[in-house]
Amino acid sequence: MTQPVQARVDVPRAIRDAVIAGLVAFGILLPLIGLQTTVNIRNELVLNPRPVLLAVMVAFVVTISLVMSLVVQPLAARRAAIRPDGASVRAAQRRARFAKIAIPFALGFAFLFPVFVIALGGLSGSVKWIDNFGIQILIYIMLGLGLNVVVGLAGLLDLGYVAFYAVGAYSYALLAKTFGFSFWVLLPLAGILAAFWGILLGFPVLRLRGDYLAIVTLAFGEIIRLVLINWVDLTSGYAGISGIPRPTFFGIPFTANDDGFAAVFGLEFSPVYRTIFLYYVVLCLVLLTAFVTTRLRRLPIGRAWEALREDEIACRALGIDTTKTKLSAFAIGAMFGGFAGSFFAARQGFISPESFTFMESAMIVAIVVLGGMGSQVGVAIAAIVMIGGTEIMRDLDFLKAVFGSQFDPTQYRMLLFGLAMVLIMIWKPRGLIATRDPTAFLHERKLIAAKFVKEGRG
């Protein structure tokens, strides 16, 4: 870095920018905030000007603009100038060393999570926490890891991933209700069925890349949902399927009966035992998913997926059958979606097409992108932040004291969600963990900086 550090602050320019921002804010906010329409006693609509509030808002925008151009930007520029090229990789290596310690801790915490919750909140109060936080987050980690194979490794943007989640859930629900198969038989079966649908979707979209692939997969997700809604004979449409058999503890059901789990083990009946059992089931499923996807990435098939993301034509020139490689990515990804779906159905006991909207697909893609495409630890962190974050929003009752009793924090969920995405795109455009971990090494394992790694656009 030979060029001089440009730390000089351009004050006139900052003022000009602030004035422009203020004018734009004034223009936009004048009709939105500056004028309020109310109905008076004679049922007439009257305009109430609110100049003070408008002035406060515009002043706020001007201040932010000034702070950005006078303080934040020079600071960022100075840091960028000081930081040499390899710094991001070195930082990532520091993080990798940290991860060596942090990952066992995180695993231990995950295993002891129900114990902590019960110790803190008592038996009955802990259901909500284990269910809404523990199980919910773990389901999304599983979905994220599955989609990561398709989007992160193979570079195929799939916006209809929720379809496989739905296939898994409905396979479990219908087969369990019709034939009475147990959860442990149906779990692999649902995975296989979802993988089959993954291949079925894969075939027609093999020739498509990038945006076109995204559109077709999105449509596929909608088709599955619409079929679920309209095939009333099979799925009972919007009404959904209820009374799905719940998983049992090696044959012992979690009921209040005499042969139920609590009675057999001489405990007082509580729904928390089922929740704890489900928590450990999904934790095992997540660990299995993580193990398999981590191993697959280091195998020839995983390397072929990543090579496909980097350069498809070069793959073909090296004798890699890109058709089979893409289909295997779709199938493996869909299989984990199917596992998650069948677990979801078993946990809820009720499913309906409402649970499989495009919003879910978007959420899972967001988890993968936020986590850093291809990074499994990143996916886990992103799932905790996104799902845990939205769940915590439900419990922020103290905000009502600040903003008045009309304030409902869950309604601002999407706003904060969007804000978080914008911030991530500004500061971490390649996701939380953007460096790539090589699958094999000769002398030493060196992380690969994000700038070399393709994001995969088909």
Add this chain to the structure above:
Amino acid sequence: MSVAHDVLRVEHLTMRFGGLVAVHDLSFTARHGEITALIGPNGAGKTTVFNCITGFYQPTEGRIALQYGDPSIWNGLDALTASAAQSRVRRNSGLFLLERMPDHAVAHHARVARTFQNIRLFRGMTVLENLLVAQHNPLIRASGFSLFGIFGLAPFRRAEDAAIDKATHWLETINLIERADDPAGDLPYGDQRRLEIARAMCTDPVLLCLDEPAAGLNPRESAELSELLISIRDRHKTSVLLIEHDMSVVMQISDHVVVLDYGVKISDGTCEEVKNDPNVIAAYLGVEQEEVEAVATEVGL
């Protein structure tokens, strides 16, 4: 070895893109253990010929046959063409009709490897990983289509070690062993060119097709490239088909040169023969044959 026999026979190859005839009725052969150069002015159709040979394009007309192993298998060429099959494989010999095969099968079964005019490395993967991806097909079989691989069973681990050994051998050959764990996109241009050749060689090819390997190299790097290609021909017994504009490279290492102009073959022979062919000189000067002398004196040839 006795008289070298053909590795590749291109017969009456024609490639049309709509109304444009990129290659017209081209026939030539390449022999085992030789470096065959395909040269010609820009837009002559050389890369199109490559894309037809390697299965990236399906030729409009013509036959492209490749053979390895026992040369007598060539005798079955017409019978194979008459049948609907793509190939005939007997123990260690094979005969392939490349125009009937998709690109990955040309690389996998017929063992034709290629490089690209604009380098196509897996930039976000390490140098070593690039060479391992090239050994995908033997490795995926050893991994039991990933089933053995997931549990890290011994046969797969042995295959993986062998693949790394082979990659190491090639990294030593192209002097990139020190950079094995760096991303391929981080290498200087000349190293990337050599790495792409090593990657192609890791597929164990019978025929190596190189599309302008010397483009953008400085004279020293070009000389190194020539040495590398000669060692591939002599030590690894791999036949090479080469598109190149750098005549110093072509004339130094080629055993046989084919010249294309506007999709038509205008000359075919040894370096000396081609160099003195008036058709070639006319094509490279971009004039009619009658005007060659006048133009040549004008530019001081």
